[in-house]
Amino acid sequence: MGERARTPVTSLAFYPLGSVESRAAARAMREWQHSTRKGVEYVSCIPSGRDDSRIRFCPWQERRDGMLSRYPYVPHVWVRIPVEGVPSCPDCGAAYEQTKESGGMMGFQPSCMARHDPDNRGRLLKKSE
Numbered sequence: 001m002g003e004r005a006r007t008p009v010t011s012l013a014f015y016p017l018g019s020v021e022s023r024a025a026a027r028a029m030r031e032w033q034h035s036t037r038k039g040v041e042y043v044s045c046i047p048s049g050r051d052d053s054r055i056r057f058c059p060w061q062e063r064r065d066g067m068l069s070r071y072p073y074v075p076h077v078w079v080r081i082p083v084e085g086v087p088s089c090p091d092c093g094a095a096y097e098q099t100k101e102s103g104g105m106m107g108f109q110p111s112c113m114a115r116h117d118p119d120n121r122g123r124l125l126k127k128s129e
């Protein structure tokens with residue numbers, strides 16, 4: 001059996017709360033979480049009144065429990081059926097995907113979220129070099 005990837009999470013329990021060791025362990029855990037991009041993503045399609053036709057990413061934020069979280073915004077648009085033109089992403093031109101039909105309307109949402117994710121952009125650029 002190979003050694004499993006160890007996380008500093010387990011070491012926190014060994015130190016008294018508030019001690020130098022516990023703070024160091026907490027710091028190590030934070031760094032580990034940043035380096036491995038552990039985080040929770042809450043995708044929202046609630047318009048904010050800003051440029052709501054575009055996918056938007058906010059920076060990762062550290063929560064009180066040390067986890068990272070962010071709230072990307074993905075637009076959702078309704079088009080009256082029969083659909084005469086599929087909406088597309090104003091940034092990359094990719095056609096939106098159908099989501100659901102409701103009350104004579106068809107829902108559409110972009111499928112190119114990963115393309116616009118600032119976390120992915122670096123990787124994608126490296127691949128194409």
Ligand SMILES: [Zn+2]
Nearest residue numbers: 089091092112
């Ligand atoms: Zn796009």
